[in-house]
Amino acid sequence: MSHQQPRPAVDNLEIAAGNGLLHRRAFLTSGAALAAAITGFTLSDTAEAQQLTDAPWSTKPGIPIPEYATPSSFEKHVVRTLTNPRGEPRTQHARTPHHLLNGTFTPNGLHFVISHSGAPDIDPAQHVLVIHGLVKRPLEFTLDALGRYPMTSRMTFVECGGNSAALFSNEPVQASAQAIHGLVSCAEWTGVMLSTLLQEAGIDPKAKWLIAEGADSLALSRSVPISKALDDAMVALYQNGERLMPGNGYPMRLLLPGWEGNMNVKWLRRIKLVDQPGMSYYEARTYAPILPNGKAYQFYFLQEVKSFITHPSPGLKMNGPGFYEVSGVAYSATGRIAKVMVTADGGKTWAEAALQEPVLSKAFTRFRLPWKWEGGPAVLQSRAWDEAGNVQPTRAEVIARRGQTKTPVTNPAAFPSQHYNGPTSWAIDRTGEVKHVYA
């Protein structure tokens, strides 16, 4: 059908919801031609093409290929944002630029990092992992020894418990998807299942928890139920195929798929099996969010089902009415994403987005939906469902249970609370500017 036309008959595509959202089947039925028409946020689909000439780079040999590649010089703006670039004695955050990426893997150099005292410069030849406490035989593992075990690769997201916390502000903070949601990333991690190592050490039946500890200057420690350790925990050695980045725990980290980022202890050097949680600083204090009644949640563990739209989002100006692809990421600690719904009219009507295969448990799922923006005001929002039946709550539902700030949050990097998994709304005005709103 579409191959007979220079452009797809966009006006004939099936409308799925108000304000121009098209049916996700449009991708399938119109194929490549439609995909080519939906090129993104900088090209107008109405401009006349000019006569082509050779560009300067096409008329001479190119530059030598380096040993370790870095992105094009034209991509220098695609970087993490830093809260503490000089390493002052406080926490550092490096946020993933979600609005400038696509797909589901986060490149290693752009994976988010939170470090409470900087990344230690660990010599892998001298680093060891010790497993001790309530075990039959305390054991020490070198990196070389771990490299000889059967390995597992799995794709999983890691998310800071404080990601998206700016949405607890009583008024919408004006910030990008990077600033608001940049403390979640997704990678393929490869390593040794922790259950393999624990079984070799021999678990004493009295052991109920383990305390994992890093080799960083804080010796950051968190308590993890043994049940999670035996379920799907991994001692990760590789990140997207190469050794872990220093900020992500080189040479080894604990990986607890779907669980609070801080518990995925980096620079892992010690695991102690115990009969009670350690009540370490980060579990007893930091990642225990205060509730409106003055109580606080303890052991939040899970990064619950969540989604947010990355395209369009603040910083990506719309370039005239016409076709765009609305897309974003969805993920859940409790399994695969089952469904993502998208609205363009602030929640009045909804259309089901297409989910990019493969849809993996506890990993980013990219959702996509074709949209014909008519040029008028629009409010985009996504909501996700997972296979366990968990639903991303509305912001009103989150706030009813968790409260919000009394005064507006002005710094999007602040943490007025943790574990926000409600939706994010992006408003588009007639000029094509995208702003954060509550809807």
Added chain:
Amino acid sequence: MSTRRRGVHASVVLAALFVFMFAFVSAQDLGKAISEADVAVWDISILPDGTGLPPGSGTPEQGSKIFAAKCAVCHGENGKGASAAALVGGEPLTSGIETAKTVANFWPYSTTIFDFTRRAMPWPRPRTLTNEEVYALTAFILAQNKIIGADAVMNAQTLPKVRMPNRDGFIPRFPERIP
């Protein structure tokens, strides 16, 4: 006959499989035995019931001098706060979800103060404090918050018995996942 023979055959295969599995598991035995004594320097975890607390003791008065010398540069005079968080006082938690969490209004266990101070402080030189110094600083912080008396001695027996004001202020988010 043939059924029985198949049954015998299956059990032989199963037995062979078990032998193979056991051989395979033991082949992965790559961890090196280490004694708890050799882990001791790294084993700095203190549990809420006091497990792991080392010998030694300290008082608020001793802690006051150490604090002035080693901690006040970041945490302010007597822990009133400066570039690093205040260690004294705190608003009621009903003041709002963004209320600053302090030893007085939030921390459920006194042992966390000892554990975190010993493993992470002072920021530029962690794990340089002696156990006596950590007991004294813990005593000083608790006394500044009027959680213990000015004369109280903190040691492995007394510290875990200190009942923190917000001890019962917590709700497990996923109780079914707590062992």
